[in-house]
Amino acid sequence: MMYFNIKKAVYVSEYTINLIFENGKEGTVDLKEYKGDGVFSKFSDMDYFKKFYIEDRTLTWGKGELDIAPETLYLKATGEKKILWDTEELSSAR
Numbered sequence: 876m877m878y879f880n881i882k883k884a885v886y887v888s889e890y891t892i893n894l895i896f897e898n899g900k901e902g903t904v905d906l907k908e909y910k911g912d913g914v915f916s917k918f919s920d921m922d923y924f925k926k927f928y929i930e931d932r933t934l935t936w937g938k939g940e941l942d943i944a945p946e947t948l949y950l951k952a953t954g955e956k957k958i959l960w961d962t963e964e965l966s967s968a969r
Contacts, residue, residue: 878959879949880932886925890918891933894952896945902952906943914941 879900885893890907910918927934933945946958
């Protein structure tokens with residue numbers, strides 16, 4: 876189990892989504908910074924943005940063509956500075 880994987884996501888407003896992670900932590904992310912050029916240009920369409928879903932434990936849009944890594948969302952939502960990747964790091968952090 877990767878503790879930063881998303882269990883639940885709820886749209887709040889504008890580009891803000893509330894997230895609950897596998898480790899029970901919860902936080903809100905504002906993704907308006909992603910709106911703009913490239914693949915995220917689709918975020919300019921608010922109807923598109925609101926139709927996110929969880930696939931492979933991360934936020935996904937469209938038919939799976941757009942997602943944001945769960946570890947990125949975890950850091951943004953929780954304010955933590957670092958992802959702990961292995962069991963030893965996790966144990967020593969507790």
